[in-house]
Every structure is written in C-alpha cells, then in structure tokens.
Amino acid sequence: MIKKIVIKICLLILITIGLNIIYNLTFYKKDLAEKCEQILEINNNQATTDIFYFAESSNFNSREDDSIKNSISEITNFFYPKLKFTAINKPASHAGIFKKWLTQINLKEHKPKAIIVTLNLRSFDAAWIHSKLETPLQESMVLAQPYPNLINRFLLSLQAFDNKTEKQREKEMLNEWENTQLIFPFPFKYKTVKEWDNSMANGSYVNADGSWDNDKIELACHYVKSYAFNIKESNPRIKDYDEILNWCNINEVPLYLNLLAENIEYADSLVGKELVFLIKENRDILVKRYSKNNCVVVDNLELVRGKEFTDQTWTTEHYSYKGRMVIAKNLAIAIKNKFNSDYKNLY
C-alpha cells in the first residue's frame, strides 16, 4: 500500500507542476491585474527601468487647484531626462509591501540603477500598522509570495494571509495607545497616547464664547495619535526597512529612502513642542540607522510649509505642486551622488 501511495503522490506532484505551467500561461496575468497590478507593472517595465520609485499615495496625490499635476517621481525624472523612472504606487502601502515588490524585480533580466523608497514617518505609528486597510493590502500581496504561482493563487482563495478583522486590528491599535509608554528626555505629564489624547479632547481649544472648538480639538487629537510614538527596534517597519536595505546591499543596488515631509507647523501650533520633539527624534533615529552602506536617507521632513499640504484637516503626506516640487528637487539633488552626469538643472 505504501508503494502505491508514494507513486500516487509523485504523480500528483508532477500534475501540479504541469498545472502551474498552464496557470502561468493562462490566468496568472489576469489575476495579477485584478489583485496586484503593481507586480504586473514591475514585470512589464523592469527591462527598461533605470530607477524604481516605490511609494504610497504621497507620490501621485495632487491638490485640486494645482495647474501641474505631475507626481514626485515624474518631477524628479525631469531632472534626469536620460533616465527612466518607474513609479510603483499603492495607497496606504508601506515598507512591508515595498519589500515584497522588490523581490519581484528579476535582476537576471535587468538590474535597476537605483531604488527609491518613500520613508513615511507616520507609517511607523499604531494607527497605520493596525489600519483596517492592512487586510486588503496583505491580500493583494499573496500572489507575490515565494511559492509557485498556482499555490499562491490557491492560498489567496483560502485567505491564507494576515486576515484579521477590522475589530481585531482596532483592538490592537487601542491597546498600543493605552499601554505603550511615551519616552521623553524631559518631564512630561502624559505617559501614553491615550492620556495625551484624552487631555486634548477635553476642551483644549475654547472659542471666545466659551464653547469648544471641536474641529480644532479633533485635529489636535489626530496629530497626537499620528505622531506620538517612539520608534523602537521592535517596530515592524524597522524590520521591513532593514530587509529592503539588506536586499539592496546583497544585490548591490543603491537605495534612497525618501523621508517624506510632515506638517510640523501644524503639529507645533495644535499640540506643542513635545510632539514636534518626538517627530524630530524619530526622524533622527531613522536617518542615523539607514545612512550607511549604499543607502542615502533624503530628509524632507521640515521642507514643506503647512499650507502646502493638501489635507488641512487631517494628517497626510499629500502635497500641493509646490510641496511636491520641493521634495522632488531635494531628492534629485540627493541622487546626484550616483547620477551626476545625467543631472539637468531645470529650475
């Protein structure tokens, strides 16, 4: 009986290999287009791409009144007309997703001259880590796993990924806000995000008639929840960026981490210097950690003025044309160290 079973298992493996080939030739591209078009974009463009630009929505978002709608990557590309930039974007994505995109680059076919990855400070906070958008993001990456494509497709049907419910994620986020201690080198009255947030929520802004300015209070609370954290070694994004750096080091591809601008002005005016301290301290940690080997951290944190942020009532890294231009120019100058001969000073 054992011999019979072994023969059948071998036959089954052979059949599965054959089916995998059939799947690659038939439905694979359609599934990619449906579930993860970014992989398809990488596959389609890698032969001609000099620099890949991996980003979330910060790259392509523009303000309604912008007369020029070009993305950060496109503007950067204007400074290097001889190079081809390919932007791979997906809203709400982060280093955990970027590292999976990286592995889709077929280095044997064509090695890119550099990789630019956005380094979004907010993506390190609990709200982003435990966001409800994480489940669809994880789902979209199942087809990018290092297994045969047919197996990945089956795993997608089985929902074999980090498939937590919205409720579970919210619970984890609240737990972090409640229990993670904030660390300051000076005395500060609030120990956790929850305490700080509660204090901001209880009449931090009062109108002239004595009523609460609820819009301002809500925005201040949101700033606290977005930026009040200390980046630690255990933060999952650290591990993800480490892996990105590692991949680039092993494959000898220069890496640029494009640290995005945050609305420091509003953080300061709405919440105060303690929050700005945390933002800058976190920036320093990241710059120090990743400015090594063949990696350059392009620091845009304080470059964009408050009014150049598209969303004035929320925290995002969406900028007006002027904001995008500032970041693109800073990035273009930063990558001159490798591409000086291709640089063209346009502005």
Next chain:
Amino acid sequence: MLFNSIHFLFFLPTVVGLYYLLPQKLRWILIFVSSCYFYMAFIPKYIFILFFIIIIDYLSAIAIEKNEGKLKLTYLIASLSANILLLCFFKYFNFLNDNLAPLFSFFGKDFHPINLQIILPIGLSFHTFQSMSYTIEVYRGKQKAEKHIGYFANYVLFFPQMVAGPIERYDRLGEELKKEQNLIYQNISDGLKLVLFGLFVKMTIADNIAPFVNQIYNDPLKHSSEEVLLGVFMFSFQIYADFFGYSTIALGSAKILGIKIMDNFKTPYFSKSVTEFWSRWHISLSSWFKDYLYIPLGGNRVAIPRWSLNILIVFMLSGLWHGANWTFVVWGALHGLVLLIERYFSKIFMFEIKKEWSLLNVFLTLKTFIVTSFIWIFFRAENFNKAKEIISVIFINNNIKFNLISLKIPLIAIIGLIIFDFFQYNSRFDKILNTFKTPYRWAIYSFLLFCLFALSGTENFSFIYFQF
C-alpha cells in the same frame, strides 16, 4: 475551523496520521480533542455549550433507560427542554423580543424589549437536533443509553459533521465511532476524492456565484428584471453548491478515518416534484422532522385537513429551524403549500413515467427547479421588503439595462455543476469515479485540481449553513 481554510488542510492530515497510529482504545480521545480544537477555532468559549448539551443528554439517557412510566417521560422532557431552551435563548431570544413589542403595542400595552448582544454558536441547531434524536430513541427503547461519555461526546462533537450536519442518529454514527477502523487504501482514496470534489464544488462553484448573487440581493432595485431573475436562479445553485460542497467534504473527511456518515444530498435539482425534492435535499433534516414531528403528529394516518395542518406545521418549523426570521417561516410554509397542492392534485402533477429522462420528466424537473428557486427568495432575502423588491423587479420592467459584468465564470461554474450532477444522478462522485479507467480518473483529478487552485473564488465565503 472552516473546511476551506489553510488550517484545515493541515489539521485533517495530522488527525488522520495520529488516528491510524494510535491504538483503538485511545482513538476516542483523539477524536474528542481534535473536534474540540476544530470547534474552538470559531468562538472558543462556546465549547462549554456543547459540553452542557453532552452532559445533560448523556445523564438523561441513562436515567430514561433506568426508569419507567412518568419518571422516564419526565427525564425525556427535561432533556428536550434543556436543548430547546438553549436553542431558544441563543437563536430566538432577540427574535421573540422583536415580535413581542408590536404585539404588546397592538393591545395598547408597553413592552420594552431587552436586546442581548447574542452571537449564535455556530451549528447549534445541528448539535441540539442530533443530540435530541438520541434521547428520544433511548426513550422509545430503540437505542441503548451510551455508558461511555467519551463516545457519546464524540457523537455530538465529531468534527466533520458537527457544525452543519448531516444530523446523524446514534445507531449509525455512534456505532461507527466505536468500531475499530483499519487503515484501508480504498477508504483513504474515496475520502480524498470526496474532499477534493467538495472543495471544488464549494470554492470553485459556490464562491464564484456568491458575489453575483450578493450584488443582486443587496440592491435589487438597481438591476434589470433579467439580472434579478438570473440572480434568483443563481442563488439556487449557490446554496446547493455551498451546502452540498460542505456535506461532501464532511463525508470525505469521515471516510478517510473509515467512518461512514450519511449522504445529505442526492441531486435535488433533478427532482420532478417538491415532494421528491425534500427526499433529495438536506435528507438528514427531512428525516429528523419526519421521525420526530410529522409522525408523532399523526403523519398521513389522519383526516385530510389534519394531515394538511401537520404538513404545514412541519414545514414552518423547519423554516424556523433555519433562522429566526419570519422570512424563513414563509419559506417553509410555501414549501408545505406546494407539497400539499402536489398531493391534492397528484393525478395531474405526480406522473408515473418509467423512462427516466422523458421530455415530460425534463419539463417537470424544470418546473420544480423554477418553483423552488422562487421560494428560495424568502430564504435569501434579509426581510420581506427585500423579497418584495426582488419579486416586483422580476415582474415589472424597470427599464434598467442588463449591465452585470463578468458573468462568464459563474455561468460556466453552474454548467459544470449540472454536468457533474447529471453524472452522479442517484449515485455519488466517488462511486462513479471508481468505474472510470485510471487515465480518465486522473484527467478528472487534474481538471478539479486546476479549477480549485486557479479558478476558485477569492473572497472565501463562509458556508451558508454554518449560521444555522
């Protein structure tokens, strides 16, 4: 734990491996532990409800067997009451509350319903009905009370069928669980065939139809008459593929362990009447209601008006068993009504034609499918308003163009299901497959595997019957 999950794909081989490695006297412990683990993957604390049912019915059955007369009946009533009260609390408490409020206001009284945030334990209706059948059979003297609580617990908990049936009787499943099962190649082979086929039916057919049906039922007014009509027919196939798929995986998983459980479906959409439909659809529930409600009510040995009432009671309660909503009651009542009409006019409707696939039989089959599909509207619609909207859109042209996209895969899936059903008419997938020569058999495995791996739905819908 869902059958269509990565966990189950690891869980089943682990249990099977350990099962055949362990000596017979220890196997009941493995089945017990693995069944608890399987159930606790949903909401762990609800396992205590099952333990409660097991203890009550285990002790009641022993007491029933030991006593005679009124005391025997008292123990039976106590056991049944405990099961029914548990079911009522978890399944019907909020429903009752919601209905008492308008009733009180009708009589000008105030009633303030207490709405408890109760989550229905998965498969509760199945466990309670299965367990109740055991105590009733012990009361009737047809079944000896089980003295080994482990075996009895496994009868209630047996993981392949614990959450959505089939609702087994103790004389079948209880005995199967006690038997020493040897590792037999044919059992493993047939079991795997059934698991593969069940997964294919659920994941490739039902899960590809589901998004289309959901789209229609979520907002019927946004769709054309043709789309809604198509949605209604597609739901018939979806619920069949979903429940039949589950039952087939259950059957296959048990078969791998050498344990036979009953077939719950026999190609129901090839029925020529609604009466026949109920002998082919969810067979274990139909026979439960027949044995423990219809016959005690007098069955067909009573006057016609009483018999008609019996039929309606049985079907309405069967509807209510499915869900705490009046739509389910109407769904049951309509089935009862059609069955009565068929019986009254049996000379017109119940043709005795020997040729299985005569033109007339095909016509009757289509007629039965259309009737059951329309009745399914009440099963699927969230409430009467939605059901009304569905029906009104079908009959009133709302001038919306047919604009549903990607119908290709759901329609191919349905055609595939009909073809498979045609081949397994009055038989079963594994039995039919065993008559094929090896190359054809492997060609079918390859086809099923490819469909399962490459074409199954990507939204992973839970089994519809898990909610009951």
